[in-house]
Amino acid sequence: MPVTVECVPNFSEGRRKEVVDKIVYSIRSVPGIKVLDVEMDPDHNRSVVTFTGNKETVQEGAFRGARAARELIDLNKHKGQHPRMGALDVLPFVPMSGVTLQDCVEIAERVGARIAKELKIPVYLYEAAAKKPERKNLENVRRGEFEGLREAILMDESRFPDYGPRVLHPTAGATAVGARMPLIAFNVNLRTKDLGVAKQIAKKIRASSGGLPCVKALGFMLEKRGMVQVSMNLTDYTVTPISRAYEAIKMETDAAGVEIAEGEIIGLIPLDAVCDVASRFLKISNFTSNQVLERRIWG
């Protein structure tokens, strides 16, 4: 079985294509790395790169990206809508195949320590890699951004980095390095125009109001389609599977006398999550992605 770790670095440059190209080139220079996607956002002045590798190559790719960003991006000159504190702003590692979230925590620690030591950039560990509970939430880590953190990191003990100097890098700022499960964007559209129903169901099922763990949910109006939507992010499908989220909504819509029009998966989804849906609905307790033919061919 191939071991695959996904890495999704966010760089504070979304306008100068030649800069982003150079950073991506430096990541791609590691043999075995596959760059799956590069999204430049000029409004946010930010780019999101998605690449994969094994436990070793993904670390080297991430480090080379960090080094290139430090050379090419000066945060003193950076403007954009999205909050940021570093040239390489955030660096999450995501388990894909043959690797656990805990493995990704260890990868984050190793890469974070190397960035701090070799590039002299302070590093904060966040999400599953956080060593302080308040740093699980990226917003707490990035509060004040580059400009505000410049002072806070010097005096405020709660803002001292996990690795590296207690001073921002003059041009590259600081970097948040973390580990998380793959996100699944799953929506369920309801055959009603009553936005209240969607909002109520969203509130009932989301973790923040005591619903299902690892579920974020909001209610939206889909004007053109004359429907409402329960829009979800599943932050750990091994804790709350897609099928459980769907069935929780189904229970609520049944109670409300409303029909589910359709589900939607936005973007990509891990193979294991698809297999999980199939195994739960078909009651197959021991079905795994190893039984998927293409995995034998491609993997």
Add this chain to the structure above:
Amino acid sequence: MPVTVECVPNFSEGRRKEVVDKIVYSIRSVPGIKVLDVEMDPDHNRSVVTFTGNKETVQEGAFRGARAARELIDLNKHKGQHPRMGALDVLPFVPMSGVTLQDCVEIAERVGARIAKELKIPVYLYEAAAKKPERKNLENVRRGEFEGLREAILMDESRFPDYGPRVLHPTAGATAVGARMPLIAFNVNLRTKDLGVAKQIAKKIRASSGGLPCVKALGFMLEKRGMVQVSMNLTDYTVTPISRAYEAIKMETDAAGVEIAEGEIIGLIPLDAVCDVASRFLKISNFTSNQVLERRIWG
């Protein structure tokens, strides 16, 4: 998207490993071919090789396997339980990714014609590639086996081959070349010891007694587990999806007051079939295997 065709040749040799190795080696000698599985069965004196390639390489691999079998296997000396008429006995092509059943029919025709012409072996087209309706069923094609077909092919017009000489190859016999959808072996186990229930449900849902198309089903007793089983082969999951077979059984078990204990997928299953299950149960009309992350990495 990678184009993948699966090919599952059955060779009439399951005892002499050196012979099977040479045949597999000749298939593998085509760049791009992946041999996924080789199963030697000494009782049947037969080997089943599973390999994949694209539309071109799969043809070359199949032809080289046919040529090696013709050199190495003499059917006059072959004994085994399984019916057979050729050194390369059957050669089915199966659509996997980015390719249709119709594409596989054309591949079967091209490879069949080449085997007939270059190797002087009579070829019968069967299943989806059949040009005569009675040849859809392999049993009709192979009736009488090597020994019986030797005479029949000379005089019985209904046994004339689709391609090649109207006489068996003296040592390699004849070959059936075909195209079919991937088979899915799907079982549903019921929490009862009443075998009659399983047999009755199997009869109700199988195609041969007027049930769901492309479904073969039998009822079995699972002595050790104290349950009964509806054991199915789905011969085209695009006609009758796994989810529809499951729900048909669920309707019957509900009516009979019996509980479904579990489902089972035996062996491998195409990615598209897994995605189909997920999309149907979650009501996602436009979900495809292109949204599976690993497909981007591996494919």
